[in-house]
Every structure is written in structure tokens, then in C-alpha cells.
Amino acid sequence: MKKLDINTIRQDFPILKREIYNKPLVYLDNAATTQKPWSVIKKIEEAYTNINANIHRGVHFLSQEATNAHEAARKTVQQFINARSSNEIIFTRGTTEAINLVASSFCRAYCKPGDEIIVSAMEHHSNIVPWQLQEEISGIKLKVIPFDENGDLKLNELEKLISSKTKLISVTHISNVLGTINPIKKIIETAHAHNIPVLIDAAQSVQHIPIDVQQLDCDFLVFSSHKIYGPTGIGVLYGKENLLDKLPPYQGGGEMIASVTFEKTTYNELPFKFEAGTPDYVGSTALAEALRYVTALGLDNIKAYEDELLHYTMEQLMQIEGMRIFGTSSNKSSVVSFSVKDIHHYDMGMLLDRLGIAIRTGHHCAQPLMKALGVEGTARASLAFYNTKEEIDVLKAGIERVVKMF
């Protein structure tokens, strides 16, 4: 384990030097999106400056160079999550599109009316609504694993929810509201004992915890580049090759076909079958750069530092009178949702913003979770490895100032 030098690391992120209302920016909205290091920003510039060309079909030099960069990025992603083959890495627009892809193709291939998909009560809307669309299209039914007062999933309920009609379990690795790190290995083992495949939403985990898809034995895993210090507009669907092979395409268009006639069209092989249209080759190369950046810091080192910072944040915020923290699992990642007395989360967010502190407020795209907590919304501070204890002190002082105003 190596201790991270946070002050040096902060120099890599130009935006962290910004001032907001003449105050140093304290960026604590990392669960929504992360800031980008110079290396990622430069990669985007370099791609458009030196190698821009449409990929795969071109015979000319630049097209081949751009193709090589895109396919090398796929290999980088493969290595980052330890997939068996780069055929198992599909570039999507993000987590949301990846889940929509699986929901649409999987239900088309395997589900009949009355079949069931299990999700949890702490899912982001992007792991609820795509399945609800399939309730309308394919006639499937959603079943929901509840959570307890600490924000831990009630795993004993999972066995009760599984039936002969269960076709897939789709759960988040880490809750974007509670911060709970779900016991996904256990969920996968339970599901596999019933021959049920599992999709892991790693949108909030891939940037905090080392992930090895072979060791986890998950069937699908999805994440967004912008939450792991990469660009917006690109993300990843990992799927076991034998499963992806059997799924029908999600979108039709260029690149995903083998041949097209008006009589019969055949589809390309993996991974291209699921990448219709011009791929985001600039995004993929910049994402690969972000993964290299994170790998160089070391995810184990990142986790150790973020755990320390989370511990400090919880300790400091709990000292504030009237503080309520949502999500107190013993296995928690660096997301702290809170409310103080009856101060509206929106007022809290607006007033902290005036102090240069960026947090998120509202339902965090998890309205069923809010309903289960009995609140309309929360304030949420979410941490990254470039945050410091001094910034947490600024947050604490800011919250105390807001409390005094009410």
C-alpha cells in the first residue's frame, strides 16, 4: 500500500484551482461526475489534433490509427476489469445505455409475460425504468429486494423473491445515496445456484474499488466513464461472451452488420454487433487514459485514502446538532447523504454553493429509495481521492453557518 500525495495529485486536476464566488472550489459532487486530470484532457486534444478519422472501415492511414487507438482502449478496459476477452467489452454512451441495452436485448431473447426480474430498493432510476419499459413491452414483472435501517440489503429476502420465473437479477454495487457497498459476490453466488444471471451496476464502484469480473463471476457489469475521471458520453457494458453472443442487437445501423440486403440482414460478431453507428473513438481513448491514471495511483491506495476521508467526514458531520446521515452501513463507500433539522436540502445546497462548496441535493435519481427513507430528498457530499480533510472542515463550517441562519 502506498500513501497518496494528495497535494501533488490535485495539481493534475486543473479545475480544482477554480474559485467560485471568490472562494476556493470545494468539489464534493463526485458521485454525480468526477473532474478530469490533464492527461485525459490532453488525450482528447491529441485525438482531434493528430488522429481524427472515422474508424474501422477506412483504408487510409489516419483511419487505421484511430481504429488502433479505439481497439487498444477496449483492451485497456478489458485489463482494468480483468475480462477474459476484449470481445466482452462493449462501448456504450454510459451506464444508462448499457442497462437499457441489456434490458431490451435480454428480455427480447429470454422473457415471456409473467417472468420476473429482481432489482433492489436502492437502485438509481437507470436500473429501474429500463425494466419498467420491459414490463410494458415484454410483460415481465419487477421484484424488489428491500434494505434495513442502516441501508444494508436484506439478503434473506432475496431467496424468498427468487422463483422459477426469475430471469435476471440486476443490482447496484454501491448505492449512490446511501454509499452501501452491497455484497455482490454473495448475491451472484445465490443467483447462480438457481442458474440466474446477474447484472452489476458499477457506476458508483469502479472508481473506488478494484473490480475483477472473472473473480466476481458476474454475467454483466456496467459503468460510465465520466464517473471514473474520463470524458462524458461513453461507458462500458461487460458481458460474458457466451451470453452476449446469444443476445439480439440493441440498435441497428452501420458497423453492427455482416451483410445487408432487403431480403435478409446478418449481424457482425462481438463486440461490433452492439456498437451501431460511428463509435466514440475519442471518448474511448480518453477513457483508457483515465483508467491508466487510476491504475497508476492504484485502486487499493485510492480505497485506503477514501475510506480514511469518509471516516473523517462521518465523524465531523455527526458533531453537527440535528445532523441525520442516511446510510450507516459498516461497509460504506465515500457518499454521505444528510439532512440537518428541518432545513430543506435545496436551501442547504444553494447556501453552501455561495461558499464555493459543490454538493448535490434532491432525490438523486432514486425516488423509490427516497420513499423508503420517508424523505423527499437529501443533501449529498460525495468524495474523491483529490478531496482533503481541510475541505471537509470547510464543509462542516459551511453547514454550521447555514444552520445558524435558520
Ligand code: PLP
Ligand atoms: N447507476 C448509478 C448507481 C448511478 O449513480 C448513476 C449515476 O449517478 C447511474 C447508474 C447512471 O449513470 P449515467 O447517467 O452516467 O448513465
